[in-house]
Amino acid sequence: MNTNRLSEKIEEILNRQVRKEATASQIYLSLGAWADSEGFAGVANFLFRHAQEERNHMIKVMDYIMERGGRVRITGIDEPANDPENLQECLEKVFQHEVDNTEAIYEIVNLAQEEKDWATWNFGQWFVKEQIEEEALVLDLLDKLKVAGGTKATAESLLYLDAQFEKKEDEATLAREASGNQPL
Template sequence: MDTNRLSKKIEAILNRQVTKEAEAAQIYLSYGCWADGEGYGGVANFLFRHANEERNHMMKVMRYIMDRGGSVKIEAIKAPPSNPKNLQDCFEKTFKHEVDNSNSIYEIVNLANEEKDWATYNFAQWFVKEQIEEEKLVMDLLDKLKIAGGPKASNESLFNLDKELAEMPDEVPLAREATEDNPE
């Protein structure tokens, strides 16, 4: 008996999101390695934690597909983009990436609405809220960097920003509750 309650289109778009979340994790890992190499240990730690968060998002989508009787398809992911030129570039690229991910979530919401798949529509709302918070978090970092002098920030300002990110609690206060061990 076929127990799949996802249309082919919904299953495909959700599987694309699985890949996007995996790619997001790789981007955060890559930027974290870059930041560490530049001496920004706090920024690196922040980015590494967000890499894990993106992986948790991937697991959450995978679990949803399986719970609805669908098939998860693990696909190859693209290599991360080139390293940032500086911290400003890093945060700007991160922001653009988050906006792109938000647009991908909106595509899921729109398709679910079009197909009247209210379970998927409801599931995607968690991600809509999460993306609002993700974008705001990066905008706040850009604002702090702007106050510090932007691309011309002093070493002391960058040191203080790095220190602030290093001291952020490991549980960044975002909407997510999913973990790799418990993707529900």
């Protein structure tokens, strides 16, 4: 008796997401190591925390595949891209990565809807919300860097900003959670 509740297409796209989350973890580790080597300990800490978060996402997808009777396939991942030239390029790489990951999540949710696999569609909604938070978080950091002067920020501004990264929450407040009593 076949106990796999995932279609071949769904199982394949979820396994691609496992690889994507593993790659994301490596990207964050690589950028964190770069930030540390440049003296940005707060940025490095923030990126290292996110590397672990991406690994947790990978495990979450793996658990779902197994829970639904599917087979997880672990594959190799690509080497992270070259180091950034500056903090702005670092954050832009993080943002682009998050946008790419959002598109991959949308592909999963769209395929699940097309196949009427409501369990996978529902599972994917957690990741949709997570990606909204991730993009908002990085956009906020890019905005703070822009205010500090972007690529022309002074050493003092960068030092202050680095300290803010250390304290930065790992989740962003979303607009849909705002109210008159609790605005963003």
